[in-house]
Amino acid sequence: MLDIKLIRENPDIARKDLEKRQDREKMKLLEEIIGWDTEWRSLSEQLNADRHRRNVVSREISDLKKEEKDATALMKEAAELPERIKQQEERVDELRKMIDLGLMRLPNILHESVPIGKDDSDNVEERRWGEIREFDFDLKPHGELMESLGIADFERARKIAGTGFVFMMGDLVLLDQALINFALEYLQEQGYTPVEPPFAMRRRAYEGVTDLSDFEDVMYKLEEEDLYLIATSEHPVAAMYMDEIIDEDILPLKYVGLSTNFRKEIGAHGLDTKGLFRMHQFNKVEQFIFCKPEDSWKHHEELISNAEALFQMMKIPYRIVNDCTGDIGTVAAKKYDLEAWSPRQKKYQEVVSCSNCTDYQARRLNIRCGKVGGEKRTLHTLNSTAIATSRALVAILENNQNPDGSVTIPEVLRPFMNNLETIEPKKQ
RNA sequence: GCGGGGAUGGCCCAGCCCGGUAAGGCGAUGGAUUGCUAAUCCAUUGUUCGGAAGAACUCGGGGGUUCAAAUCCCCCUCCCCGCGCCA
Numbered sequence: 001m002l003d004i005k006l007i008r009e010n011p012d013i014a015r016k017d018l019e020k021r022q023d024r025e026k027m028k029l030l031e032e033i034i035g036w037d038t039e040w041r042s043l044s045e046q047l048n049a050d051r052h053r054r055n056v057v058s059r060e061i062s063d064l065k066k067e068e069k070d071a072t073a074l075m076k077e078a079a080e081l082p083e084r085i086k087q088q089e090e091r092v093d094e095l096r097k098m099i100d101l102g103l104m105r106l107p108n109i110l111h112e113s114v115p116i117g118k119d120d121s122d123n124v125e126e127r128r129w130g131e132i133r134e135f136d137f138d139l140k141p142h143g144e145l146m147e148s149l150g151i152a153d154f155e156r157a158r159k160i161a162g163t164g165f166v167f168m169m170g171d172l173v174l175l176d177q178a179l180i181n182f183a184l185e186y187l188q189e190q191g192y193t194p195v196e197p198p199f200a201m202r203r204r205a206y207e208g209v210t211d212l213s214d215f216e217d218v219m220y221k222l223e224e225e226d227l228y229l230i231a232t233s234e235h236p237v238a239a240m241y242m243d244e245i246i247d248e249d250i251l252p253l254k255y256v257g258l259s260t261n262f263r264k265e266i267g268a269h270g271l272d273t274k275g276l277f278r279m280h281q282f283n284k285v286e287q288f289i290f291c292k293p294e295d296s297w298k299h300h301e302e303l304i305s306n307a308e309a310l311f312q313m314m315k316i317p318y319r320i321v322n323d324c325t326g327d328i329g330t331v332a333a334k335k336y337d338l339e340a341w342s343p344r345q346k347k348y349q350e351v352v353s354c355s356n357c358t359d360y361q362a363r364r365l366n367i368r369c370g371k372v373g374g375e376k377r378t379l380h381t382l383n384s385t386a387i388a389t390s391r392a393l394v395a396i397l398e399n400n401q402n403p404d405g406s407v408t409i410p411e412v413l414r415p416f417m418n419n420l421e422t423i424e425p426k427k428q
Numbered sequence: 429g430c431g432g433g434g435a436u437g438g439c440c441c442a443g444c445c446c447g448g449u450a451a452g453g454c455g456a457u458g459g460a461u462u463g464c465u466a467a468u469c470c471a472u473u474g475u476u477c478g479g480a481a482g483a484a485c486u487c488g489g490g491g492g493u494u495c496a497a498a499u500c501c502c503c504c505u506c507c508c509c510g511c512g513c514c515a
Contacts, residue, residue: 044477048484055449055484058496062448078495202506226505245438247456375457376438 001103001364003378008037017109020116021325026106032104040095047088066132074355104211107330108360111297114334115139117324120350124324125338129308130317132341139344140405142397143274146172148405150426154274173422175396175409176283176389178416180360183285183310183386184256190306192256192287197236199259200227205239208365211330218265233257234383237288242365247377251369252291256386259284275394277349282390289382292369293359300356303384304336307352310387314410316395317341318353319348333358338385340395351391354384 007014011034020025047354058080064074115124146152151172169177184194206212206228212219220229227321230236237257246253261284278281287306289299304320311318332355339348359378364366370376400408407423414420 041477048477050484051484054495059449061495063449075495081495247438299501 001100001360002106002109003359003363004099004103006109007033007103011101013109014051014106017107018169020110020114021107022116023107026361029102029105033106035098036095036099036424038093040099043088043092043095047085050081050085050088052087056082073152089155089356092198105362108333108358110325110328111334113322114328115322115324117178118326120323120327123321123327125320126320126336128317128319129312130315130341132317133343135267135343135401136401137403139346139398139401141275142394143276145397145405145407147233147302148425149393149423150405151423161280164278166276166279171420172393174417174420175393175413175423178409178413179387179389179392180258180285181416182313184258186310186313187256187285187287187306187386189252192254194242195233195255195257197230197240197257199216199230199236199262201230201236201239202226205242206235207239208242209235209361218263220262229262230259231263232261232284233286234288237286238381238383239365241290241367244288244367246367246369246379248292248369251379252289252295255288257286257288259286269404276390277394279390282388284388285386287382287384287386290362290367290369291380291382293377293380296356296358296382300334300336300354300381301398303382304352304354307338307354307384307386310341311338311352313412314392314396314409316392316399318351321348327361331355331357331360333360336384340391341399342395343398349391349394351388352385355382357381358384362365375391 001013007030011030014030015027018030057074061078062072117123140148143152143154147154151168151170152168153169157167180317188194200222201209202227203212203226206219215231219231221227222229234257236259237255260281262281264280266279272353285302289296289303292297299420308318308320318338318340321337321339323332323337328335334356336349336352336354338352338354340351341347343347358380361381363378367381368376371380397407397412401412402408402422405425409417409420409422
């Protein structure tokens with residue numbers, strides 16, 4: 001969420017940002033918030049004065065009683081104050097709530113380099129890497145390919161859990177684990193601490209991380225429990241330091257989160273419906289950084305280059321795009337996507353998303369940095385996919401397909417799976 | 429699930445029985461002083477509004493009683509220990 005002080009002192013920064021986003025609804029909301037805040041401040045002042053009077057009177061009564069003098073006159077005045085105070089409190093509380101809810105709904109202030117656009121087609125390409133392989137045979141959709149290799153069973157998964165789930169089997173399980181271990185090992189070498197977080201969170205913590213109201217239809221909630229299954233390890237890792245003050249000397253904190261992720265979202269996704277591209281459940285290795293405000297842009301570049309290093313080592317062609325205003329969402333100030341080449345769709349598809357959330361997420365979670373007793377400020381948070389295994393698997397299965405129906409395993413992954421070089425079709 | 433104990437400022441902890449400005453310690457920051465890996469002394473060290481002076485708020489959350497609630501009453505949440513059940 002945004003800082004009310006920013007809106008109070010520099011409303012034009014917020015106005016210009018919403019203009020850039022061309023978000024009329026939020027522009028209207030911003031002006032409403034400014035109005036509520038003005039009213040809140042003047043009413044608070046009055047309330048303050050009445051409370052002050054109450055405290056003074058109360059103290060005088062106390063003094064009189066100690067001296068065993070008559071206090072009935074003062075007590076009469078004191079008896080009338082609470083009702084007035086209560087009425088004012090109600091309005092002040094109401095305004096406060098309206099302001100807070102409004103602030104939660106305003107998006108983060110964008111970095112100046114964020115391009116203007118209406119949807120993902122307007123994202124700006126920054127660079128490309130890798131050579132796109134030409135295939136002289138017909139590529140199988142990866143879902144079909146996996147079934148012919150006997151390494152995935154969508155049918156039976158559907159029988160017991162419905163669409164959006166899969167039984168991964170045999171070498172596919174090894175490959176999935178290899179991707180995880182490969183990413184974990186590399187990032188650990190870069191100084192990131194591995195974290196396997198709780199896979200479920202309470203509502204209060206989840207509300208700090210994201211706006212549950214527009215996320216609710218995406219989240220799985222446990223029945224009869226105040227617990228939500230996580231949609232990404234970004235969420236519990238970000239919430240880990242909720243309501244804490246972190247000593248600036250130990251920043252940045254760099255984590256590599258590993259979790260299974262659960263999302264209800266699913267729907268039509270064009271070509272190759274059967275497959276791993278969008279699932280209710282998938283594994284993901286995620287990078288997360290808590291840092292000092294002045295360092296976050298440096299770390300944003302670091303995160304995307306880590307992700308690039310992983311895909312380069314796996315020799316998967318990709319491009320980096322800078323998300324435009326229409327695609328960036330509310331939390332990030334700037335977001336890169338890494339899109340892997342899909343030879344079947346003949347286009348790049350999102351496999352990594354890398355965001356600098358600046359102080360937006362941290363303010364909501366109430367995570368500050370500084371010295372205890374010294375000046376405190378809201379720190380910055382950043383997150384980026386390292387490898388979402390399901391989508392990386394799609395890229396490998398498509399790009400490394402061979403005419404005989406086998407799939408070549410990227411060399412860097414082989415040490416993590418008994419030096420297996422290819423996944424061969426099962427002999428019938 | 430049952431029984432017991434807890435939640436107080438960045439951390440530890442007192443106050444609660446018996447209502448009247450939230451004590452003390454640790455850590456941190458600033459200063460003073462002295463040379464002995466440092467010690468000692470002083471000050472500051474929750475949030476908000478305000479240019480400032482100042483004031484208000486703050487004892488897990490929400491109600492209530494009262495002129496006045498950390499303290500009394502009611503409801504709720506979470507944490508810890510033991511038992512039970514279980515991977």
